Amino acid sequence: MEMQSIEKVEEEVERVVEQAKELQDSASSLINRTSSDEQSLRQRALALDSNIRRLRSSLHSLPSKLADKLEDDLHRATCLIYDGDASSFLPNKAHGRFLRMFIGPINVRASHKDVQFKVKEEYNSYRDRTALLFLLFPSTLLILRSWIWDECLPAFPVQLYQAWLLFLYTGLALRENILRLNGSDIRPWWIYHHYCAMIMALVSLTWEIKGQPNCAQKQRGVQLFLLWAMMQGVAMLLQNRYQRQRLYTRIALGKAKRMDVVWGETAGVDGQLWLLCPVLFILQGFEAYVGLLLLKTAFVGVVSEWQVITCGILLVLMAVGNFTNTVQTLMVKSRF
């Protein structure tokens, strides 16, 4: 190589090292600057929030009409803080224990509204994908059972299915916790519901699947469990359809003017809700029924393992919780 081009390479390397140093400096100054800007916004948001609280508590002594108007104004300001871009600077809601146990203290809040919508949408499509499997998997098992397996489920496919359920519910519970941290108003119960379902899947994994003779009778518990699972699939599909449409309405509105979202968001899908709910109630009744059947099999029948009793109790508990929470949701909605 010629002397000249060697020198050129040397120079280039020197320049690159220089640039790397500069880059490091810019990066570190950007990080510092951003974090101090964020700090000051955080303080402003907190101060404003406590100001609003203070003012709100002083309204009651005003003439009622004026109080209503001012209350409305304050509500609008609160919405702006909590639903607007400032929300990402409010102190993090504490990580729930569940999320902490699985992924530790890492920050999972997205600072951009767009990203938040994307996370929600991914959650919805995850549910869609799984809802179908939810229907297919247990129904295949049940069909094969009476068609090929001579009323006697083999252990392995059922256990595979139960392991899949466990994995699925864990994923749902984690995602919902993350959504909550990102500002979703999801009721805590729907998350607890998935904890219960996780426990149920785990318990059912340890549940011994007995074979012949007298298989149909011994496997009554497993069979009921599969029925419940199919039903969950139906509920999920319906709910997905409704919630996906709700999100789209919301994105459409949110793009135009965020404030309307808070009050009029369900406008387009309210009708659907009144159609969805009776179906949900029937499914919830069926859930309780399956739970009670399980308890009955455990107490009078041949199968009396603790697993059957636990699953029965959990199902009844979930049915009651689902019912009360659906009713409460409807009540809140009809108030507006």
Add this chain to the structure above:
Amino acid sequence: MEMQSIEKVEEEVERVVEQAKELQDSASSLINRTSSDEQSLRQRALALDSNIRRLRSSLHSLPSKLADKLEDDLHRATCLIYDGDASSFLPNKAHGRFLRMFIGPINVRASHKDVQFKVKEEYNSYRDRTALLFLLFPSTLLILRSWIWDECLPAFPVQLYQAWLLFLYTGLALRENILRLNGSDIRPWWIYHHYCAMIMALVSLTWEIKGQPNCAQKQRGVQLFLLWAMMQGVAMLLQNRYQRQRLYTRIALGKAKRMDVVWGETAGVDGQLWLLCPVLFILQGFEAYVGLLLLKTAFVGVVSEWQVITCGILLVLMAVGNFTNTVQTLMVKSRF
């Protein structure tokens, strides 16, 4: 209330609403500004990175002494980009499938080095907490077995333990994936190792725990499994001690001058490694032995469920993988 103070409240509310709007504007402009700054840093980092690559490939035609020096310079520049503050602006390593399946596409990268250290430290203390339980839980089971339970483990506590293992390994695998995204150099195998352990815990949950008569013989598999688990506890405790010290050395150095960290980081703990490794090798040999014993019980003994065979194969696989990866780590380290 007097007219005057009513007016004052009205004014205050108006001001608060105004402030909320201002806050929203500042927040949204900060977010936009930051994201465009980040964008430009990202481009600079990428351009520089590809420049370095290009230069590196042109070095071979230089006289070897000069090439070595320039290679060193380029290496320093690369370290500055990948280990410095700029690293948080390099394009995200793609989420692994595992993380994606559980928590979806949410960003889990911390942009501050401090936070990254904190995450790592939390991971270490999580491991510490569990390593103790890892020893206590199975050894209690084994002691009670010969002391109270008359050589016959009851199913429930063993299953509880297996469920705990499943949960634990899932948590570890998730955290390690997150650490990797945050720039840890953890070898992929250590993560796969935890996937294998997860599968093993899941499989062992479906493993029927038979009772009397002839219990000691039928439960041979479970017993071996518990022995393996205790051994894991010992390995974890030793490893934790070593890795914790390594992190501290690193933080201490990292605070002073980051560049030294990259080359001389293990200086203080290298001695420990040579002490740790023989112990690890013995444990890995024992792991393979337990695996082979399991396979033997499955093929010649009374217990021939598929669960025993699967666990045996997984254990041998893990032992081989652990061994080769430990050796490779040592080889890489001794090269410096």
